[in-house]
């Protein structure tokens with residue numbers, strides 16, 4: 408569906424995307440995970456054929472975006488990072504007017520708008536103006552709008568950023584349905600739980616580069632241990648404690664507010680911490696996540 | 712399972728027309744608040760200047776021997792069109808890029824930036840025609856027209872308006888701040904043009920040294936044409952000259968605007 412080689416995006420002298428390779432297959436849910444400024448949106452916009460590449464090769468749906476932009480755009484759906492709904496029109500009008508730009512008949516868009524409002528749980532607000540809708544509703548409408556042409560490939564740039572947990576879960580559920588209907592999804596996110604939930608395969612991006620690629624569980628197995636022991640200490644005590652427990656994990660990460668011990672068995676490690684007379688204020692054993700993968704790869708957290 | 716998209720690329724004119732349809736969806740909801748600025752404002756000018764103030768003006772050589780209301784009615788239509796076109800091609804166009812962002816939304820569909828511009832120009836032209844017709848009909852009820860040439864005045868008004876709109880859309884596409892330059896354009900270009908480009912009095916009253924300012928203003932060319940088609944007294948060659956000026960401004964403005972629409976939307 409998407410094929411990229413040494414893809415580059417420059418803004419003036421600044422390189423936002425520094426030569427990435429991608430291969431997205433039909434029917435899969437593919438993710439870009441990375442912190443703000445990693446170049447995710449710039450990459451998505453190139454794939455969406457709204458931003459020309461500066462260098463490298465790119466093919467989307469087998470076509471060259473530079474030469475066949477409108478033809479590619481006709482067949483894909485794009486949810487930009489920032490909603491750009493027509494806030495002075497109603498929910499229904501937003502869907503119908505947008506659908507017409509894809510060459511769809513009036514009768515078709517009327518029918519489709521109805522179906523999409525059901526899908527996005529917006530039927531009750533059908534004839535309300537968009538302006539006063541909640542953030543979650545606007546986001547759902549933007550996603551509904553991106554589906555008006557039955558896209559083969561759906562691009563979602565940070566679909567749930569800024570939404571409350573309930574709204575996020577509702578959106579994830581809709582995206583699962585699309586995936587099982589055969590739509591290829593590409594999602595960017597800086598939430599590791601979103602990447603784990605949604606993506607079959609993902610690339611971790613940092614500073615314009617792809618630093619790792621694989622399924623969420625592959626990445627965790629490759630770059631982290633099964634479990635993580637998190638220890639918090641009273642102010643001033645952390646440094647001394649690190650010295651006495653650092654050999655208990657395969658790897659240690661010292662963060663400003665806590666220490667992470669990477670180990671196959673967190674409980675056993677915690678026992679040994681206690682055996683050595685180290686008394687943390689609190690401790691937590693959890694499974695490794697993509698956050699740990701990112702920390703390992705870049706030395707930084709995903710969300711600051 | 713394979714999904715087959717229902718979307719397809721439409722032709723350029725059709726795409727521009729679909730934009731007009733989109734504007735129409737909006738207009739249907741808000742038309743009452745638009746009517747004032749489009750049709751009613753020039754009418755108030757006609758009442759105040761043509762009929763009120765005009766009652767104090769003796770027909771003379773400057774008015775071609777006509778009563779002032781007949782002299783000023785065609786030009787007020789054109790001046791109203793220019794004012795209206797300026798309004799429609801500055802802040803609303805900047806909004807398409809910056810606040811409402813509808814241009815950004817639409818160019819993620821098969822529609823291109825050039826087609827967005829085309830749709831914008833067609834939409835402005837249509838509204839200029841509509842408000843021109845509204846003005847002409849009511850002015851007719853006040854006896855402000857000499858003959859059916861008034862219908863051509865509506866066309867001249869729309870052409871003059873859209874000729875101003877095209878370069879202004881180019882300027883809007885290169886505006887990244889809140890549009891403070893538009894205020895300067897209104898103050899230092901549009902207002903003087905409305906007052907001095909032959910709408911209320913012939914430009915022969917202006918000192919020769921600065922009369923060229925009227926010659927280069929699209930409104931003067933529109934006014935001359937508008938009076939020509941309904942009051943007569945305009946020869947073919949100057950008429951073609953005025954027409955050529957307006958068409959050239961439209962074409963040049965449109966090409967520059969197209970360039971900047973792409974520059975702004977394809978980044």
Ligand SMILES: Nc1ncnc2c1ncn2[C@@H]1O[C@H](COP(=O)(O)OP(=O)(O)O)[C@@H](O)[C@H]1O
Pocket residue numbers: 418421422423441442443444445446447448449450978
């Ligand atoms: N239009 C632009 N002009 C200049 N710089 C840009 C532009 N868009 C993005 N950038 C820069 O490119 C980098 C990557 O941005 P972006 O692709 O938005 O990252 P992400 O989506 O991962 O947060 C950032 O440093 C950002 O400031």
Ligand SMILES: [Mg+2]
Pocket residue numbers: 444447448449488564565
């Ligand atoms: Mg982004």
